[in-house]
Amino acid sequence: MGCHRMQKIGKERRLRLALACGTAAIALLAPMGALAQDSGEATRLEEIQVEQGNGGETRKTGVEPVRGVVAKSTRSGSKSATALTAIPQSVTVVGRQQMEMQSPQKVDEALRYAPGVNPSTYGTDADTDWVFIRGFQADQSGVFLDGLSFYQTGFGTFLMDPFFLERIEVVKGPSSALYGGGNPGGFLNYVSKRPGERHRYIETGINSFGNGYLAADIGDELQDGFSYRLNGKVSGGGWETDQSEDLRGAIAPSFKWEPDDATSLTVLASLSRTDLVHTSTGFLPYEGTVVPNAAGYKIPRDFFYGDKDVEQYDRTQAMIGYEFSHTFDNDWTVRQNLRYGTVSLQEDGLYSNGVFTGTTLQRYRWAHDTKVNTFTVDNQLEGTFETGALEHTLLLGADYRWYRHGASTFFDASADAASWPGTTPSIDILNPIYGGAFGPPALGPENKTTLSQFGIYAQDQVRLGGWLATLNGRYDFVSRKLDPVNIERTDGEFSGRAGIAYEFANGLTPYLSYSTSFNPSPSDNGATVPSQRALLDAETGQQWEAGIKYAPTWFDGLFTAAVFDLTKQNVAVAAPDLANLWLKAPLGEVNIKGIELGAQANLDNGFKIIGGLTYLDAKVTKAGPTAAAGTTPVQIPDLTASLWLDYAVESGSLEGLSGGVGVRYLGESFADAENKFVVPDATVVDAAIRYNKDNWSVALNVSNLFDKEYVASCQGVSSCGYGAGRTFMLKASTSW
Numbered sequence: 162m163g164c165h166r167m168q169k170i171g172k173e174r175r176l177r178l179a180l181a182c183g184t185a186a187i188a189l190l191a192p193m194g195a196l197a198q199d200s201g202e203a204t205r206l207e208e209i210q211v212e213q214g215n216g217g218e219t220r221k222t223g224v225e226p227v228r229g230v231v232a233k234s235t236r237s238g239s240k241s242a243t244a245l246t247a248i249p250q251s252v253t254v255v256g257r258q259q260m261e262m263q264s265p266q267k268v269d270e271a272l273r274y275a276p277g278v279n280p281s282t283y284g285t286d287a288d289t290d291w292v293f294i295r296g297f298q299a300d301q302s303g304v305f306l307d308g309l310s311f312y313q314t315g316f317g318t319f320l321m322d323p324f325f326l327e328r329i330e331v332v333k334g335p336s337s338a339l340y341g342g343g344n345p346g347g348f349l350n351y352v353s354k355r356p357g358e359r360h361r362y363i364e365t366g367i368n369s370f371g372n373g374y375l376a377a378d379i380g381d382e383l384q385d386g387f388s389y390r391l392n393g394k395v396s397g398g399g400w401e402t403d404q405s406e407d408l409r410g411a412i413a414p415s416f417k418w419e420p421d422d423a424t425s426l427t428v429l430a431s432l433s434r435t436d437l438v439h440t441s442t443g444f445l446p447y448e449g450t451v452v453p454n455a456a457g458y459k460i461p462r463d464f465f466y467g468d469k470d471v472e473q474y475d476r477t478q479a480m481i482g483y484e485f486s487h488t489f490d491n492d493w494t495v496r497q498n499l500r501y502g503t504v505s506l507q508e509d510g511l512y513s514n515g516v517f518t519g520t521t522l523q524r525y526r527w528a529h530d531t532k533v534n535t536f537t538v539d540n541q542l543e544g545t546f547e548t549g550a551l552e553h554t555l556l557l558g559a560d561y562r563w564y565r566h567g568a569s570t571f572f573d574a575s576a577d578a579a580s581w582p583g584t585t586p587s588i589d590i591l592n593p594i595y596g597g598a599f600g601p602p603a604l605g606p607e608n609k610t611t612l613s614q615f616g617i618y619a620q621d622q623v624r625l626g627g628w629l630a631t632l633n634g635r636y637d638f639v640s641r642k643l644d645p646v647n648i649e650r651t652d653g654e655f656s657g658r659a660g661i662a663y664e665f666a667n668g669l670t671p672y673l674s675y676s677t678s679f680n681p682s683p684s685d686n687g688a689t690v691p692s693q694r695a696l697l698d699a700e701t702g703q704q705w706e707a708g709i710k711y712a713p714t715w716f717d718g719l720f721t722a723a724v725f726d727l728t729k730q731n732v733a734v735a736a737p738d739l740a741n742l743w744l745k746a747p748l749g750e751v752n753i754k755g756i757e758l759g760a761q762a763n764l765d766n767g768f769k770i771i772g773g774l775t776y777l778d779a780k781v782t783k784a785g786p787t788a789a790a791g792t793t794p795v796q797i798p799d800l801t802a803s804l805w806l807d808y809a810v811e812s813g814s815l816e817g818l819s820g821g822v823g824v825r826y827l828g829e830s831f832a833d834a835e836n837k838f839v840v841p842d843a844t845v846v847d848a849a850i851r852y853n854k855d856n857w858s859v860a861l862n863v864s865n866l867f868d869k870e871y872v873a874s875c876q877g878v879s880s881c882g883y884g885a886g887r888t889f890m891l892k893a894s895t896s897w
Contacts, residue, residue, distance in 0.1 A: 223236070223241075223242030224242050226256070227256025227257065227259075227328055228717065229256075229258055229717070229769055230256065230259050230761045230770075230807075231717050231718060231761045231763050232256060232328070232719070232761070233719075235248070235252060235254060237308070237332050237350040238252045239556070239622065239631070240339050240541065240556055241543055241556050241622065243622070244712075245712075246662075246670040246711075246712050246719075247622070247631075247662060247670070248332075248631075249658070249660025249661070249706070250332060250334045250674060250676065250706060251277060251334065251706070251708060251723045251725075251757055251759070252331065253276060253277065253278070253330070253773075254328055254330050254331075255271055255274075255329040255330075255331075256327075256328045257326075257327050257328060259274075260323050260326075262769075262807055262821055262849060262851075263805070263821075263862065264366070264860065264890045266322075266368075266374075266396075266890070267323070268290040268323055268329065268349075268351070269291055269292055270323075271329055272292060272329065272349075273803065273823075273825055273847075274771050274803045274805050274823065275331050275773065276721075276757050276758060276772075276775050277333045277347065277775050278292060278293070278294055278331055279293040279294075279296075279796075279797075279798060279827075280292050280293075281884070281885065282796055282873055282874050282882070283442075283443040283873060284442040284882030284883045285400065285401050285402070285440050285442045285443075285885045286442075286443060287405065287407055288320070288435070288437065288439070288476070289318060289320075292349065293796065293797070294333060294344065294346040294348070294349075295333055295334065295346035295347055295725070295727060295753060295755060296727075296751075296753045296777050296797040297344055297345060297347075297729060298344065299344045299346055299348060299349060300313075300318075301313055301318075301344075302342065302343050302680050303343055303347060303348035303349060304319070304348065304349050304351070305340070305348060305349065306321065306351045306480075307351070307352060307353055307429065307482075307484065307498065308350060309482070309498055309537040309539060310341075310343075310535075310537050310562050311351075311502075312342070312535065312562065312612070313533070313564075313566075314564075314566055314610060314683045315531070315568060316529055316568065317506070317531050317532075317533035317566040317568070319480075319502060319504060320433070320478065321351050322409075322433075324364075324378075325353060325413050325431070326352060326353060326354065327355070329350070330349070331347060331349055331350075332347055332348055332350070333346070333347040333723075333725075333757070334346070334347055334674075334676055334704045334706055334725065335656070335658075335677055335727075336658075336676070336678065337635065337654075337656035337676075337678035338620075338633035338676060338677070339618060339633060339635065339658075341562065341614050341616045341637050341639075341656075342562075342637065342639065342678075342679055342680050344680060345678040345680070345700070345702025345703075345704065345729050346702075346727065346729075346753075353413070353429055354378065355415060355417065355427060355429075356388040356389050356390040356416055356417040356427065357380070357417070358380070358381070358388065359382065360378050360380035360390060361379060361896055361897045362377065362378040362379070362894065362896045363375075363376070363378075363895055364376045364378075364892060364894040365892065365893055365894070366893070367398070367890075367892075368889060368890045369887070369889035369890075370398065370400055370888070371398040371399040372397065372399055372400065372407070373396065373398050374394060374397075375394070375395055375396075376392075376393065376394035376395075377391075377392070377393050377394075378390070378391075378392050379392075385420075386418055386419040386420050387416065387417070388417045388419075389414070389416040390414075391412070391413070391415075392413045393410075393411065393413070394410070395409065396408075396409045396410075401442065401462070401885060401886055402439075402440040402441045402465050403465040404465040404467070405437070405438050405440045405441070405465060407435065407436065407437035407438070408435075408436045409433070409435045409436075411431065411434075412431065412432055412433075413429070413430065413431040414431075415427065415428060415429045415430065416428055423487055423488045424486070424487045424488075425486050425487075426484070427483060427485075428482075429481070429483065429484070429500075430479075430480060430481040431479070431481075432479045433479075434478075435475075435476040435478075436476075437474045438467070438474070439472060439474065439510050441465055441467055442462060442883040443880070443881075443882035444512050444514075444879075444880050444881075444882070445460055445513050445515065445517075445522075445880070445881050445882065445883070446460075446513070446515045446517045446878065447832050447833075447838055447875055447878040447879070448878075449522075450872050450881045450883060451832065451838075451840055451841070451872050454517050454518070454519075455518075456518075456520070458517075458519070458520055458590065460522065462870060462883045462886055463886075464590055464593075465593070466511065466522055466593075467510050467511045467512075468511050468599070470595070470596050470597060471510060471511055471526065472509065473509040474506075474507075475507045475508075476504065476505070476506045477504070477505045477506075478502070478503070478504045478505075479502065480501065480502040480503075482498070482500030482501060483497075483498070483499055484497075485497045485498075491544070492544060492545065493543065493544035494541075494542070495540075495541065496539075496541040496542075496543070497538065497539070497540050497541075498539045498541075499539075500536075500537050501534075501536050502533075502534075502535045502536075503533060503534050503535070504531070504532070504533040505531075505532050506531045506533075507529075507531075508527075508528060508531075509526075509527075509528035509571075511525070511585065512527055514574070514575050514879070515878070515879020515880055516575070516879065520591045520592075521577075521588070522588050522589075522590055523575035523577060523578060523587045524585050524586070524587060524588060525575055525585050526571070526583075526585045527570075527571070527572055528570070528602035528604065529568050529569065529570045530568065530569045531567065531568040533565065533567075534565045535562075535564045536563045537560070537562045537563070538560060538561050539558060539560040540558060540559050540560065541557070541558040542556070542558070543555065543556045543557075550625055551623050551624070552623070552624040552625070553621055553622070553623055554621070554622040555620070555621050556618075556619065556620040556621075556622075557618075558618050558619075559615075559618075560615075560616055561613070561615050561616075562612075562613065562615075563611075563612070563614075564610075564611070564612045564613075565609065565612075566609065567608070567610075568607065569604040569607045569608075570604065570605055571602035571603055571604050573602075575587060606645065607645075608643070608644070608645070609643070609644040610641075610642070610643055610683045611640075611641070611642045611644075612640070612641050612642075613639070614637055614638070614640075614681075615637065615638045616636065616637040616638070617635065617636055618633070618636075619633070619634055619635075620632065620633045627663050627665065628661070629662045629664060630660070630661050630662075631659070631661075631662075631674070632658075633657055633659070633676075634655070634656075634657050635655070635657070636655050637653065637654045637656070637679075638652075639652045639654060639681050639699070641681055641683065643685060643696065646691075646694065648685055648694055648696055649696075650695070650696040652699060654679045654699065656676075656679060657676070657677055658674065658675070658676035658677070659676075660672060660673065660674030660675075660676075661673055666714075668711055668713050668714045669709065669710075669711050670709065670710045671707075671708070672706075672707070672708055672709075672710070673705075673706070673707045674704075674705075674706050675703070675706075676704050677701070677702065677704075678701065678702040678703075679700065679702070680700040681700075682696065682698070682700060682731075682733045684696070684697050684733055685697065697733055698731045699731065700729060700732060700733060701729070701731060702727065702728060702730070703727075703728050704725055704726065705725065705726045706724070706726075707723065707724055707725075708721060708722055708723030708724065709721070709723075716762065716763075716764060716765070717762065717763040717764075718762035718764075718770075719759075719760075719761050721757070721758065721760075722756075723756070723757045723758075724754075724756050724757075725753075725754070725757070726752070726753075726754050727752070727753045727754075727755070728750065728751070728753075728782070729750065729751050729752075729753075730750045730783075731750075732749065732750070732751050732785070732794075749781060749783035749784050750781070750782045751780070751781055751782065751794055752782045753777055753778065753780075754777075754778045755778065756774075756775070756776045757773075757774070757776075758773060758774040759772070760772040760773070766811065767808050767809035767811045768806070768807070769805075769806075769808075769809075770804075770805070770806060771805040771807075772804045772805070773802065773803050774800075774801070774802040777798070777799060777800075778799070779793050779797045780792070781793070787834050788834040789835070792831075792834060792835065792836050794831075794834075795831050795832060795833065795834065795874070795875060795876055795877065796830055796874040796875070796876060797830055797831075798827055798828040798829060798842075798874075799829055799830070800826070800829075800842075801825075801827055801828055802825075802826040803826070805822070806821060806822055807819065817853040817854050818851070819850075819852075820850040820851060821849045822846070822847070822848045823846070823847040823848070824845070824846055824847075825846075825847070826843075826844050826845075827842060827844075827845070827871070828842045829842050830875075831875075832874075832875035832878055833875075833877060833878050834877075838875075840872050840874060840875050840881070841871070843869055843871035843872075843884065844869065845864075845865050845867075845869050845871075845884070846866040847863065847864045847865070847866060848862070848863045849862045849863070856895055856897055857894070857895050858893065859891075859892070859893045860891070860892050860893075861890070861891050862890040863887065863889050863890075864885065864887070864890075865885060868886055868887035869884075870884075872884065
C-alpha cells in the first residue's frame with residue numbers, strides 16, 4: 162500500500178553525553194559520605210500502626226501507607242518491607258488518594274502520570290489495559306497482584322478495576338531475581354484493599370458517554386481478631402466509539418484473622434462478569450488516522466467498524482487466595498502467599514485489517530473461546546542478624562507458578578483482500594451498513610499452552626552505617642508445552658541483581674545497580690515440518706542503572722533521577738506471515754538507553770505535585786527477520802513527560818474545595834520497522850474540581866480537556882490506535 166505522506170526524522174540524539182554527566186554527578190556525590198551522619202536505621206521498617214484506605218484502616222504492617230501522593234516504602238521492589246529510597250531500582254507508587262483525585266476507570270488510566278510508563282498504547286480499549294514500561298510491553302508478562310504473577314498470553318488476560326486496589330506499584334527494570342520470568346522493562350504490582358477496621362463508603366458516577374457506576378466499600382472489625390471487607394461495583398453504558406457499550410459487575414470479599422500479634426491470615430477473593438460491545442479506536446491504518454489516505458479521508462475517532470449482529474464479549478473471572486505470616490520469638494518471619502485464578506472468555510467481532518481505500522475500510526472477523534487456569538504460591542523466610550559491623554536482612558524463598566491457556570479460534574479475512582481473501586465484508590465510513598448474514602463462527606480445535614515455573618531465591622540487604630548493599634540470586638526451572646502439537650521445552654535460568662547505595666542524613670541516596678531477567682515465550686517458530694517445530698528461546702535482559710533518590714527531611718516528598726542502559730535479547734514480535742498471523746519470531750536484540758525523572762510532594766497549604774519525565778533512545782542492535790540493526794522499534798516514544806498540580810483550600814469559607822490540572826506529553830514514535838513513518842507527538846491537558854463537606858464529596862474530572870485528536874501509537878502502518886478524546890466524569894460519594 163502506497164503512503165500519502167512520508168515523514169522522516171533527522172533529529173540527532175545526545176543521550177550518551179547525558180548518561181555520562183549523570184553518572185559523573187553520582188560519582189561526585191560519593192565522597193560526601195564522609196560528611197554525612199550515620200542514617201543506618203532509615204530503611205529498617207518496623208511493625209507500625211497506620212491509617213489508610215477510604216475510611217481509614219488501622220493495621221499492623223511493615224509497609225507505610227501512601228500519604229497524599231507520597232509513598233515511603235514497598236514490598237514490590239524487594240519482597241521485604243523496604244523504604245523506596247533503599248531499593249536500587251526506580252519505583253513509582255500510585256496510591257489510593259491519587260486515584261481518587263484523578264478518577265481513573267481503568268488501570269492504564271491510573272498510570273498516566275507515572276514516569277517510565279506509557280499506558281493505553283493502543284488508545285481506548287474497553288477490555289485490555291495496555292502498558293509499556295521503559296519501552297517494553299508489560300501487560301502480558303509484567304503484571305502481578307499482591308506479589309503473585311498475573312502471567313497471561315494472547316486473550317487469556319486478567320482485568321482489575323482500580324476501585325478494588327489500594328495502590329499500584331511500578332518497579333522499573335529487570336526483576337527476575339525475585340519473581341522469575343517477566344518483562345525486562347519492569348512490572349506492575351496491584352495491591353488489593355484489605356480488611357482492617359470499619360469502612361462505610363459508597364460512590365457513584367457517570368461520564369459524558371453515559372457510562373455510569375455504583376460502588377461500595379464496606380468493612381469492620383469483629384471479635385477475636387477477625388475483620389472483613391467487601392468491595393463491589395456495577396457499571397454500564399456507552400463508550401467513546403459509536404454503538405459501543407458494556408455491562409460489568411464485580412465483587413471482592415476478604416477477611417483477616419489475627420489471633421495474636423505474631424500471626425495473620427488474610428483471605429482474598431473476587432468474582433467479576435463483563436459483557437460488552439467493543440470499542441474500535443485501534444487496529445486502524447496509518448493512512449486514515451495519522452494522515453489522510455490517498456483520497457483525502459480520515460477515519461473518525463468515534464467510528465464503529467464492528468457489527469452488533471456479530472459482537473460478543475462474555476468474560477467471567479474468579480480468584481481466591483490467602484496471605485499467611487507468622488513471626489517467631491527470635492523475630493524471624495515465615496510467609497506463604499497463594500492464589501488460584503480462572504478466566505472464561507467467549508469473544509466474536511469484526512476488526513479493521515488496516516486497508517483503507519477511498520472511503521472503504523476492510524475488515525476481518527475474529528472469534529475465540531478461551532479458558533485460563535492459573536495457580537501461584539510463594540513461600541518466604543525473612544530475618545535479621547549481624548556479622549560483626551554488618552547488619553543483614555536475609556530473605557529466602559521458593560515459589561511455583563502454573564499457567565494453562567486453552568483457546569479455540571476462528572478467523573475470516575476480508576472479502577476484498579488482495580491476497581488470502583475471505584468472506585468478511587468491508588464497511589464504508591461515510592455510509593456504514595450494519596447487519597448481515599453472519600453465521601456462527603466455526604471454531605477450530607482447542608490449542609493448549611502450559612507453563613510451569615519453580616524458583617528458589619535469596620536476597621541479602623546488608624548495611625554498614627549509611628552504606629547499603631542489595632544482593633539477589635535466583636534459579637528457575639521452567640517447563641513449556643504446546644498441545645495438540647505436543648511440543649515441549651524445559652529450561653533452567655539464573656538471574657541476579659546487585660546494588661549499592663549510600664544514605665546521607667539529609668535524605669539523599671545515590672545508588673548503582675545491575676540486574677538481569679528472562680521471559681519464557683509461549684510462542685513457537687511455526688515450522689511446517691513437524692520435526693523442526695520448536696518453542697522460541699526465552700527472552701533475556703540486562704540493565705545497568707545509576708540514580709539518586711531524595712526524600713527531603715524538611716517537607717514530605719520523594720524526588721528521583723535515574724539513567725539506565727537496558728538490553729533485551731530474543732525479542733519476540735509478530736511474524737511477517739499472513740497465514741500465521743499470531744505466530745512470533747525473534748527480532749534479535751534491542752537496546753534502550755534512558756533518563757527518568759520523578760517527583761511526588763505534599764506541600765504546605767494544600768498543594769500536591771506529581772511529575773515525571775522519561776527520555777528513551779531505543780535501537781535494534783542485532784537484526785532479526787522484521788527489523789534492521791540501527792532502527793528504532795515501533796511504539797516507543799522518544800520523550801514522555803507529565804505534571805499534575807493539585808490544591809485544596811484548607812480554611813475559610815471555601816474550605817473543602819479542591820482541584821487539579823495536569824499536562825501529559827507523548828513524544829514521537831515510529832509506525833514501521835524501517836522508520837519511514839512517524840507518529841507525531843501530542844500534548845493533552847486534564848483537570849479536576851472537587852468539593853468535600855462533612856462526609857459527602859462531589860467531583861468533576863475531565864481528561865483531554867481540549868479534545869486533542871492524536872494517535873497513541875502504531876504497531877505497524879496497518880495497526881494504529883487513536884488516543885482517548887475528551888471525557889467528563891462526574892462522581893459523588895459518602896462515608897459514615
